[in-house]
Amino acid sequence: MKRRKFMKGAGYLSLLAFLQACRLTDLIGNRESSNVITARTPTALPTFTPSPTLTPFTVPTDASPTATGTPTPESVEPSPSATTEPTTEAEPTATPTPTPTPYPPGPPSKLGLFLTKFEGQVLEMLETAQPALIKTLEYDANYVAGLKAAAPNSILIARMVLGDQNLDADPLALAQEYTEQLLPLATDTKRMDAIDAWEAYNEPVADTADKMKRLADFEAERVRIMAENGLRAVVGNFATGHPPLELWPDFKPALDAARQYNGFLGLHEYSAPVMQFMAGDNQPDGSPSAGDEGWLTLRYRKIYRQFLEPMGLGDLPLLITECGVDGLVQPRPGPPEARGWQEFIPTWIEDGYRDDPPGVYMDQLIWYDQNLQQDDYVKGAAIFTVGTNDSRWNSYNIVGEGSGRMFDLLTQYLEVHPPA
Template structure:
């Protein structure tokens, strides 16, 4: 099949041009875009990807206090002035390079990844508005964690992946290994090192057609993307090569390819994936470490050719703008000559077509326009959604204990309540998303029934663990509410239903009020919160509100307020001096 190898260019070089002339289909340019016109003149159908340097890091943006949407707007504005406007031939742009937030078990890591997922989703939307496309992610080698039973970081990144699917974006990953490109794929594992083979009971470890560093992308698509119908998002390996990665056998080095030449010279190649290095030293074409590196890259090319969703892999690097990268530089070496020959020889071969995008279900027939349940103004809503498996009110108590004194979230178990409302800014904090099953997963359910909802997920094995997570993991800032309503009404209920909302007045800041109400009513799974707008919003046939001590805390007549802004709601008042007294009265109102 046609080669998918491509140059990663830190500066223009004749070697990169050589690959374009040979027929490569992709080039990545970093910070120096002067060769774009030259390369496109040679190959008009060439795909160009650009990455511009930035004066601030993603971590600085994350810690600035800006919402992801604000941070993305700043990034795109700055990059547009500095790069996009000056380089119109480049239509696809990367964002921040190699973001890292720690592992899924580290405090705050999932929340930071969710923030980044929203950042990248917004960046794609802004690029689309400029007539451009984006590459999301660009994660470093071996990151984020992924495996058959480990996809939490990727779940947190779902907003960006869904945006890439819907907005013609791409996913970028970096893949390096050493002392060979295939190390930690298949049976090239640390457990199979020679000294391990001598240990009693040793059994060979083989992980099949995937890898932990290179070919790791197959785990990402197989375990994280495909189950969520996101495996049609095209992939670019935006950096490829040898680098210091660790997990080597004793006595074998790890580093850039030029660091490995001495070791390769002393190595017999007996267990290689390729035949080249096994040739005797007196062979007519004596062993050449530069060709050996090229042959390793060609092995990788043969692997990615098997996966239609992989657009290409850019080899780091062609040319260097920093002495640090000289150990990786292939420009001026025979590596590029061997690669050009390979690309030329395969240029006439077919390539697998990209997987078709999954057909979008036709929208439901338009609903007659109605003003019922329209928000009095655009605002940011956050709904903490508990799964059907959370039968114990202790789950609600955990949320209340951890959050109620600071933020009076709406808490409930109704995914419909979480999604309805003609609002731009609807965020759902999904507790234990696996509790909603997989037919479909809850993220796909929202995408189908309440498009535009932004969600973050938290996993906990018990109410106590959930409380601890909420106390130690700051929840994302609310999405910025745009002042004008959506052009097309959104958040319409998927079907008519009746909602009951227990509304606590703003003065009831002690979580004991929520906890007592949960113990009394959770058998009915009634939504509980402190937002009068959440209580009134939604084009529903019945909106029932049980208002707790409505004469306190609102500074006015609550019933008149609802009549003015949310006509048609049914408001019942419950008065009481203690949480338990009120809870028992509400229980009677609900006939529990």
């Protein structure tokens, strides 16, 4: 990035740092609590035993150059000696944690960030790295203007937090109601210049043909109204493993509108205990390989190959608007109560992964990124989450307490995989 552009962004963001310290908790304290599905039960999956033994997945060496962490030995208290003149023994010297080996340069990364609030580490990242996608639930006009100025090459999307979507309601009236709430915010000059597209409802549950048709009509009308006002949209934003594959033809009106008005399709892709579970050969015992596709992560390939390509929509831009490790996916291996990646660390160690949890999680994200890079229609994938005010999401966090050097590793990786 040219320094003048960054300094413009840094100026915005320095101001925001002060403003956010004064107002952020009250502003978005409850934003992450909407539309939470208690269990992300995927659809259209092969029949399998709920708790199979997972074969540890290994990322190729050239794709995961993170250093293996060396456990720091605990200090040992010397036992008192019975002699009158005990010999003083030197205490053992702790082995220092190795400095991570820099990731080698590579093709442009498609990994991005999911933001719920101001995070100082994000400002530091944007000095040297440009995520492909930034999704934010904080859409203060100065905040998003600062983000865009600091990361002009990143796709920036936002979501206004709403209640649950009523798919029994008149979809056209619902679209009108939604846009009446959104337009006064989204048409602000700073927001229009900064935000590339807006999502609507989070993880709508369209599990019947009738509900999917109503959702499609809602999205198509929403996209049309927004386009009339100079705004773009992200349609869908379904939960991981959803919707049932056979319902995709019923969503075509929304996809056509996204194509007509320069929008995006949005999907969420999570798995657990690792991101590779139920993708490729990492299937439950006795289940066949999924090839280069998946039932949770990499499910998007099934959608595009089986449905969008035959519809003539195979190049519709796709945003993975949430991704990562999520224990709400059921059934799966690992402790049933585990949620975010931090709570699967004991499982990873038991399954034979190295004792470097941030490095292990980064390996999974690199595996995912390498797959995304193979598909031109994928434009970015937002890692959930960078910061949170809600304790339910603490174990998903890649900054702050419990995350170790995770954000440093991601920053280092993005620095050498810049946007095209």
